[in-house]
Structures are given as C-alpha cells and as structure tokens.
Amino acid sequence: MVKEIERAGLPVVHICTVVPISLTVGANRIVPAVAIPHPLGNPQLTAEEEKELRRKLVEKALKALTTEITEQTVFED
C-alpha cells in the first residue's frame, strides 16, 4: 500500500513494528513502532505518558516526511 501511495506522487511515511517487512514491501520512509497490537501506544503507561510516546512517534514521522532521502531509510532516534 505504501508503495502505491508513493507511486501516486505523495510522500508517505510507514509507521510499523516489523521493520524488515516494511523494507521488503518497499516503503521508503520508515518509523519503527512500539508493538504489533499497539504500534503507537503502550497500555502499561499512564494515559499522559502514552500520549507523549505517541506524540514523539508522530513527530518522528513528520520529520521523516520533511527529510530528503534517496533510498529506503529507517528513522531511528
């Protein structure tokens, strides 16, 4: 899906847990997520901490969208 959106001319960032799968399917901008059933959350945290964690991931995703790349890039910390 990521690839088809990219093909249509839109920059797209893939937030996902299993990065090797994302690399194989051909995502270009990749942000590693927390866990499969809750990629952008962590039920063990308090609601505020969890939202903070999600905010950080989204900020990382936006940074990925504003970064020029020439090949598949995984945006770690």
Add this chain to the structure above:
Amino acid sequence: MGKIRIVHYLNQFFAGIGGEEKADYEPEVREGVVGPGMALQAGFKDEAEIVATVICGDSYFNENIEEAKSRVLELVKQYNPDLFIAGPAFNAGRYGVACGAITEAVQNELNIPALTAMYEENPGVDLYRKSIYIIPTKDSAVGMRDAVSKIVPFALKLAKGEKIGSPSEEGYIQRGIRVNYFADKRGSQRAVEMLIKKLKGEAYETEYPMPDFDRVTPNPAIKDITKAKIALVTSGGIVPKGNPDHIESSSASKYGKYDIEGILDLTKETFQTAHGGYDPVYANEDADRVLPVDVLRDMEKEGKIGELHRYYYSTVGNGTSVANAKKFASEIAKELVADGVDAVILTST
C-alpha cells in the same frame, strides 16, 4: 544411518497454546510432536522422528527478533537434530517471518539442514527465499495435508545429504541461485529455439528470468510541514464502532473511508479495530494506539501541521492479497491527490 532426528518449530497458535492473546508467549521446548507435527510424523513413518518441538509466540518473535532467535537456537541445539523444520506458516505473516528467520539461523549458525514452508505471498518468502529452502503451500491450514506431502520427501532428501536439484525439480521456491551445467545443445541453438517458440506463441522457459525490482523512488520531502495537509491511512483495521462497511477480519476485499471532521480523539465508544490476527484488546480500548488522531489534532491546533485531512482510509492487512492491497492503495492515493493532500502517514500493526 538410524532414524533421522528432527526438531520442529511452531507458533503459539499451531501449538494449541492460544490465539492472539498468547502471541507474546516466550520460547519453550517440548519433547516429541505437538499439533501439526503429528501429520509430519505420520508422513515420515519410521524414517525420521520429531524428537522435540520448539514453540514461540509470533509477536514475541517479531518484536524481539535477535533475542528470540538466539533463545530458539539454544533450545534446538540441545537436541542435536539431523534436520530442522519450521511451520508450515501458510499465509500468517509474522509466523512466516519467524519461520524464515529461525530456519536461516539454524542452517547458518548450527550448520543443520533446515527448511520451512509457507504461502508464496507470505512476507517471509521475500525476506528469506534467497538463503533457505521454502516449500510453497496453500494460503491456509486447509492445505496442511498437501503441505506435508511436499515437505516429507524433500526433508528426507535434505537430511540424508542427497543432491538437491533445481527449484522446478524439487518443488521449493526459487532462491535466485544459478548453477552451471552442461547442456546438450549450444547456446545459439537454444536461443533460436526459444525465439521460434515465442514467435509461434508457444510456452517456453527462459534460462535467465529478469529479477523483478518493483521499487518506487522516494518523493521529495515536504518543505513546510506547518502548511501541509496530512492524511492518515492504516492497514490496522480501525473503523467506526460496529464496522459499518463490514471489512473482513482477514483477507479483506475492501477498504473504508471515514469522516473524522470534528473528532479530536478516538474512544472505545466510537472506534474499534476490524483486524483479526493480532490481539484487538489494545486497539479497541483506544484506537489512537493504531491511528494517532488525538496527537495530530493537537499538532493541528498548535500549528505544527497545516491540517489533518478530513477523511482517513482503513483496511485490514491480515492475509490480504498483494493484488487487493495494491488496488485499494492506488484508488485511495488517487482520491488523496485529488483532495489536495500533501503527505501520508500509513500505520500498520
């Protein structure tokens, strides 16, 4: 040689431990056969014996690949087997990745012949086909009998150290390895024969299939994110409560487009996931954990992004065919472009 000793690898589901709620199950070993091991054992008759079964939850494996691999290797090593078999994983994506990863590790690090089996669209195939033997199976456990009948003869051959022929002779998935051989006819003659067949419209088999590199060049970055219109798309199955479009929990045949104008936060009363194949508890409790609407609304208000697109798109990535996913996304992308969206955040579970 005595009976061939086999160690078999299964996920928590096929081992009968539990479904998604048990996908965090840590590696353990049990003596003898478990679950689908019985069908394999029946196929091997007296020639081989499954001496132990290693079990690991799919989420645990995929979220801790390195650690899971080394723990599973330790368990396999104890039994000093002649052969290692993982799966079959059919079309279960995380299971397929786990089977591929562990088969490769057993083969390369323990020097034990190893194989796995799964459906050709399983992401484990593209990740590991070059380094290991993967037997193609049907896309669900309905194909177990068929899978066993293919695995058994190949496994015995591999364990006995017999010569393994080409993928088309032996029935494993192509690894992209070229092997030298002496042909009866010289190259020019073979080429002309192929050309003639092609001109006649007959079937012919190329000697050098071109690799299929379907890669898309990254689009230029967003210059000013504070002016950008951002859209959310997910394969995590987030839908309004009640799943109004009845998106299937696996092998989705459709996607949904949902209006989130004025919605600041996804709550358990209003949104849920339609996705099978992962534990839905966390997403049902708070769908923002998959689709971060709450955070993007905050950032929209703070002027950190231009705006969040009024609609989000959702489908279920569980076992959904590549052809369908491609079709959904190209339709979605067309609409997003027409709606003036600048960039997309796609989330996957």
